[in-house]
Amino acid sequence: MELSGAEIVIRCLQEENVKYVFGYPGGAVLNIYDEIFKQDKFKHILVRHEQAAVHAADAYSRATGEVGVALVTSGPGATNAITGIATAHMDSIPMVVISGQAPTPAIGLDAFQEVDMIGISRPCVKHNFLVKDVKDIAPTIKKAFFIAATGRPGPVVVDIPKDITAHLGAFDYPKSVEMRSYTPILKGHSGQIKKAIKLMLDAKRPMLYTGGGVVLGDASQELIKLARRLGFPITNTLMGLGGYPATDKQFVGMPGMHGTLEANMAMQECDVLVAIGSRFDDRVIGNPQHFYNKNRTIIHVDVDPSSISKRVKVDVPIVGHVQSVLAEMNELLDAETRTPDPVALKAWWTQIEEWRSRNCLNYNRNSDIIKPQYVIEKLWEVTKGEAYVTSDVGQHQMWAAQYYKFDKPRRWINSGGLGTMGVGLPYAMGVQFADPSAKVACVTGEGSIQMNIQELSTCKQFHLPIKVILLNNRYLGMVRQWQQFFYENRYSESYMDSLPDFVKLAESYGHVGMNIEKPADVEGALTEAFNLTDRFVFMNFITDQNENVFPMVPNGKGLSEIILAEDL
Amino acid sequence: MKHIISILMENEAGALSRVAGLFSARAYNIESLTVAPTEDATLSRMTIVTSGSDEVIEQIIKQLNKLIDVVKVLDLNDGRFIERELMLVKVKATGPFRDEMKRMCDIFRGRIIDVADGSYTIELTGSGSKLDAFLEALDKAAILETVRTGASGIGRGDRILKL
Structure with missing residues (x-):
């Protein structure tokens, strides 16, 4: 029996066990939407802007590990999706985005709602496909899911012209994929792994530095085993938070521009640095010349060979899936009787504790104005550290990362690489669909939340009990902070004026709105909000306008040139 | 490099x-x-x-x-490899240039592949640096037009790039 291209698309998604498709209809995808109407195996989530569809699919993937799926129409639907795709690409999130395209005979003729989606998306996808024949739909979608989820994951775009979705063809979903040009490496090189183990056992000042690869590679358990066996200090990058329990004593906090003193100093001063699923990002290591230390040996485990020796020259590269490499390391260590030099390790820990005793994340707890850090600390307490926390981008993002102690992977959902303002609310939607009974907090600022605020409507339609934690300081805070430090207080366009009454705005969508203006009310309000387990609550915290994110490694400086709040 | x-x-x-x-x-x-x-x-x-x-x-x-x-x-x-590039050069071939261009072409082992009243078109193959050297050797005023394919390369002996 022959099916239409649109039916084949639907059947493919069903074969991939897709549970949610986030999307927005339009002319070029009408055939596909007609088939969605006729089926009930997966649910379609209608968003209010295509960007939010892609962000929600991205967050769904971040929370579950499954491939997120978004569906958009051609032209503006496709271009609106681009920010979402680029965001997922920078953070290596597996996703399949299906976009409609003008009918094949019209392509290249400046047809209505035509845009060269393959060309526009090319630099921000892992791969993309233009389907030119109905018989190619099933094999292409199979490949798209395979490419998205394997190796270093990433988004894949499948662009389907409208006429192809109407043509008839046989449906035969391939069982497996063989691609001579794409064979991701899984297992690490055993010789290199042995060499790494020897270096770790001989280290005097070791340091584990792990990133998003541990979270994406589901290697948290293996990492915990390795870290405990060796007793090394460990830091997780912004993308890696939750990969190792933040409440554990071996955890020294996040590294980088707004990392802790102890994490940054240990990164700089260690003699063996073990980088696992992390990529020596400029926000993590600061100035690479300053970061260079001839007395330090670097081991780097990563699934992507091009991540190795890209910004920092590595001594022992290990290309492989993080989970597999860590498991092999643990096996070797199980068979090994030696432990790292206890005297040296003790001395190293003494040094780290000295840095830690500076208490670099301290802030004024006696303020009459709500301190943003205080809100996050209370959020952590009230949710018992178990919430999924999504964030937007800016000061609030850094505070959430610093003060919410993530003990589990896939609980901290933010845009690390691209730094996309506006992700917070659609991310919270994707997470809430992934885990409907979970506590989901969206930590945001009054700048970011307004970049996708139309999604309050989606949240209403699907009864999503998200809690928005708006740290409202009436400034684009991170911009203002840089202007204060580096532009002599010239606050060029960084205020946020003419804000809506957020409580009334939330209420107009049928949500609960709260204004919180006093520190004494913070905890009670959070408790009340999270007790409203079936309601969307928009919490507008009026916070200190002048608060800055510390510690801070200024742009272009080295990790040990860190500025603490007490220095100013 | x-x-x-x-x-x-x-x-x-x-x-x-x-x-x-x-x-x-x-x-x-x-x-x-x-x-x-x-x-x-x-x-x-x-x-x-x-x-x-x-x-x-x-x-x-x-x-x-x-x-x-x-x-x-x-x-x-x-490793060891061979590089070849093809160039077509249209040169002035009038008066004293006509013999001069034929001689230069022979020295560089090129071939004249089109002859017109006032011009020759020369085909020359070699490494990029040989083609550069040929253009250097010509009187700039004699060069009417050039087109180059860009280099192709292949490994020597049993260095083979194949599936």
Whole structure:
């Protein structure tokens, strides 16, 4: 029996066990939407802007590990999706985005709602496909899911012209994929792994530095085993938070521009640095010349060979899936009787504790104005550290990362690489669909939340009990902070004026709105909000306008040139 | 340093733009780029002449390998290889130039492939530096037009880039 291209698309998604498709209809995808109407195996989530569809699919993937799926129409639907795709690409999130395209005979003729989606998306996808024949739909979608989820994951775009979705063809979903040009490496090189183990056992000042690869590679358990066996200090990058329990004593906090003193100093001063699923990002290591230390040996485990020796020259590269490499390391260590030099390790820990005793994340707890850090600390307490926390981008993002102690992977959902303002609310939607009974907090600022605020409507339609934690300081805070430090207080366009009454705005969508203006009310309000387990609550915290994110490694400086709040 | 990189890739629409896009997005140099199908019609072979430090060349190779359509990548400079490029040059062939151009063409082992009243078109094959040398040797005023294919490269002996 022959099916239409649109039916084949639907059947493919069903074969991939897709549970949610986030999307927005339009002319070029009408055939596909007609088939969605006729089926009930997966649910379609209608968003209010295509960007939010892609962000929600991205967050769904971040929370579950499954491939997120978004569906958009051609032209503006496709271009609106681009920010979402680029965001997922920078953070290596597996996703399949299906976009409609003008009918094949019209392509290249400046047809209505035509845009060269393959060309526009090319630099921000892992791969993309233009389907030119109905018989190619099933094999292409199979490949798209395979490419998205394997190796270093990433988004894949499948662009389907409208006429192809109407043509008839046989449906035969391939069982497996063989691609001579794409064979991701899984297992690490055993010789290199042995060499790494020897270096770790001989280290005097070791340091584990792990990133998003541990979270994406589901290697948290293996990492915990390795870290405990060796007793090394460990830091997780912004993308890696939750990969190792933040409440554990071996955890020294996040590294980088707004990392802790102890994490940054240990990164700089260690003699063996073990980088696992992390990529020596400029926000993590600061100035690479300053970061260079001839007395330090670097081991780097990563699934992507091009991540190795890209910004920092590595001594022992290990290309492989993080989970597999860590498991092999643990096996070797199980068979090994030696432990790292206890005297040296003790001395190293003494040094780290000295840095830690500076208490670099301290802030004024006696303020009459709500301190943003205080809100996050209370959020952590009230949710018992178990919430999924999504964030937007800016000061609030850094505070959430610093003060919410993530003990589990896939609980901290933010845009690390691209730094996309506006992700917070659609991310919270994707997470809430992934885990409907979970506590989901969206930590945001009054700048970011307004970049996708139309999604309050989606949240209403699907009864999503998200809690928005708006740290409202009436400034684009991170911009203002840089202007204060580096532009002599010239606050060029960084205020946020003419804000809506957020409580009334939330209420107009049928949500609960709260204004919180006093520190004494913070905890009670959070408790009340999270007790409203079936309601969307928009919490507008009026916070200190002048608060800055510390510690801070200024742009272009080295990790040990860190500025603490007490220095100013 | 100059490197010649050979790439075997799926002969698919858009594959060339992925490579060209990679080079521009990551600010790598391209001196020349040639591409054509191989004896296996599903594969294209591309030769890129680029330059950069060892670190940059290492990244170029890794990033090329990361492209889904790319099947194999070989840095020809890792071993012995042969480089050839084809150039067509239209030169003035009037008065004293007419004999002079014939002589220069012979010295460089080129061939005159078109003769007109006032001009010759010379075909010349060789390494990029030989073609450069030929142009250097000509009187600038005599050169009417040049077109070059960009370099193709192949490993010597049993250095073979094949599936």
